[in-house]
Amino acid sequence: MDFIVQGTLQAVKALYSTELKESDINLQETRKEFEGEITIVTFPLTRFSKKSPEQTGSEIGEYLQEHRPEISGFNVIKGFLNLSLDSTYLLQVFSDTISNSAFGDIPSNGKKVMVEYSSPNTNKPLHLGHIRNNLLGYSVAQILAASGYEVIKANLVNDRGIHICKSMLAWQRFGNGETPKSSGLKGDHLVGKYYVIFDKEYKKQIDELKAEGQTEEEARKNAPLIKEAQLMLRKWETGDEEVISLWKMMNNWVYEGFDVTYKKLGVSFDKYYYESGTYLLGKDIIEEGLEKGVFFRKEDNSVWIDLTADGLDEKLVLRGDGTSVYITQDLGTAQLKYNDFKMDESIYVVGNEQDYHFKVLFLILNKLGKSWAQGLYHLSYGMVDLPSGKMKSREGTVVDADDLIDEMIDTARGRTEELGKVEGLPEEEKQNLYRMIGLGALKYFLLKVEPKKRLLFDPNESIDFQGHTGPFIQYTHARIRSVLSKAGIEKLEYIGINGVSPTERELILALSKYPSVLAESAKEFSPAQLANYAYDLAKLYNKFYHEEPILKVEDINIRNFRLSLSSVTASIIRKSMGLLGIEVPERM
Incomplete structure (x- = not known):
């Protein structure tokens, strides 16, 4: 959010006659219990304003709301200035940047x-x-x-x-x-x-x-x-x-x-x-x-x-x-x-x-x-442990990789058939789906934890279509693809939308984070950050799916916008999971 940093620098200069560097501005994601999306920490700025953190926050908030069209409102909680982003701005960001097929693509750094x-x-x-x-x-x-x-x-x-x-x-x-x-x-x-x-x-x-x-x-x-x-x-x-x-x-x-x-x-x-x-x-x-x-x-x-x-x-x-x-x-x-x-x-x-x-x-x-x-x-x-008594190897001491992979695919087959998620699928597609889900469960469970941590791998827990698992994310992707398939079109025009619902707002903001999450995962050599982002995104889409009608909404522009939002979400889930080495199904 570079415009907030620049706006804050301008505010401090105009209000307190002080020129700061970008690194002096501390931005955070607004906590869920407060209104807003971006928070400026005002404590460090009080030495320039010579006022309380609350008053400093209010003055900077008023300046930003007046001078930056992207900011629609603000509130101050102690030393934290919470900013609300304008719906028109969010729609513009989604339309111009996030929905671009090259969103998140990073050019060569020559290294x-x-x-x-x-x-x-x-x-x-x-x-x-x-x-x-x-x-x-x-x-x-x-x-x-x-x-x-x-x-x-x-x-x-x-x-x-x-x-x-x-x-x-x-x-x-x-x-x-x-x-x-x-x-x-x-x-x-x-x-x-x-x-x-x-x-x-x-x-x-x-x-x-x-x-x-x-x-x-x-x-x-x-x-x-x-x-x-x-x-x-x-x-x-x-x-x-x-x-x-x-x-x-x-x-x-x-x-x-x-x-x-x-x-x-x-x-x-x-x-x-x-x-x-x-x-x-x-x-x-x-x-x-x-x-x-x-x-x-x-x-x-x-x-x-x-x-x-x-x-x-x-x-x-x-x-x-x-x-x-x-x-x-x-x-x-x-x-x-x-x-x-x-x-x-x-x-x-x-x-x-x-x-x-x-x-x-x-x-x-x-x-x-x-x-x-x-x-x-x-x-x-760290080491990987299994619950005692599960999947003993040929020697009884080490869990064989081939045995574990086969067991995961078998477990995926049983769980998927039990839930009736493969009815009507051709046999070859079923077998591929079992493989995809079994391996997705295994990979996601091992990669969602920070590398340095020792972890306990439970095969049954990993294949849960409602938990913090690979199959939950895979199922969400398949759900989105089903919606898009029923609509029959993905690239849609939408004009004249005046605002976004709270859930749509959340989803746009979550999608906008993909490049920064990717950059942080690369910097830390940690797939866990990307894995947890994919889960949060899938969870948020399911909330959106249950709260906002998509295909049945009467306004064609809102329908098209929500389909576009769905399509981009599927794309970012597919990119994120692909970087974890996990395939996502088109249907299940």
Whole structure:
């Protein structure tokens, strides 16, 4: 509301002979219990008026009402000046700006950003935690793209290490040549099965060694299986053809399985990085840091950085035998990503258990003088819990992503049929609707909460057509499309409307907020703000739908205006939900 800021600056100058800056004017949305739409906080202005907050507010309110045609009235509550916007002005804003098909579109800002998310291990299927990660990363990427950024969606696949060798060894020892095709299992589920088998067999061997008198620690180190896995890892690192061949075969099974899950979720990537191709890259950076005096070498030849002056501790960056640790690889990968894309910002979507790791990583890169390190950001998110007893996974410990997706679609089918919302729809459209609602419920429930918060995901609560849910918003969109379909036309002329009802006023103001909500979501890397905006908009439209006749109103201009208002609302809901990765149905 730039005209209010400018008007207030003019008022302060005219009334109190003081010139202020735009940043000196504090605007807020008027609280629902008071009349008006925009509130000016008058407390800071009293030092110029030398009067009480109430008197200052009244004087500025009178000035604005007299000099700004957009303001139709005002009231003062203590130190708050509440302004009412003129109906003619609101209609003009709706007609000229909000109803434009390009409303909310933001031109390129010339900046490039990478969003890295998913980062799965190739020894098991994706799980519930991965779902939050993927949905969050994909949505943030969509929001940034809509906000004018050039976005690269990246996936760093953890495809090497002892955990990968455990699955490989178990398949070699116990698999009898089983393949995804022969077993009927998705490749990632098959490999995950052998990771579990390794763990069970390893525990048996530990118990046997403990029974022979070894301590827990000794038994863990001496169990034949773990020794074989460690030998396999060493062979992999030296390029043993047989081990590499097995690794490629099983990883390909996993990638094919992941692709199916990603497609179900509706997420995608522009660039894949693989740890097998990046884990050695950090060694050059270690040498660079030693030359610059950022790192130091200990007697055992290991390389460290002292971060105690920064309130942290000493951190190992390279082992004494010259092998890399996790942060070595991340230093190299960060440099590689920048070399590849020269992006202005790089966002890592990783759970909050890695907060310390990223604090150290970014600090080291800054100390190394990497100018681009200022643009690194860890989008930390909390764990997802399920109500106890719901949807246990194959192993009984982690909720499998594919199981959860299928369960959501099944729940959507049952709930939708129960409510009779699919009567008369062709079978193919029904199945697509169940998928849309099930995934919409899952995505919305996980994205409506601020990323940093831990959340409890209840599948049944998420599919509620009357609650704070994705299906409620989807149903509202379908309701609007039904109204427009019955009218038979969307682009309508309306002239001679003298005013708007309170609900129409609310709806126009809510629609006008879309660009600012999008901008704030991009700034905070938070889909939650956009998700909650879509819900508030849907809720407001339902209020409008129940209070104001649309198709049955006699005045053709009012009818056309309300249809236009409905059409724009559907469009903004569709845009908002689309940026969350959620489809909205045309009918249900």
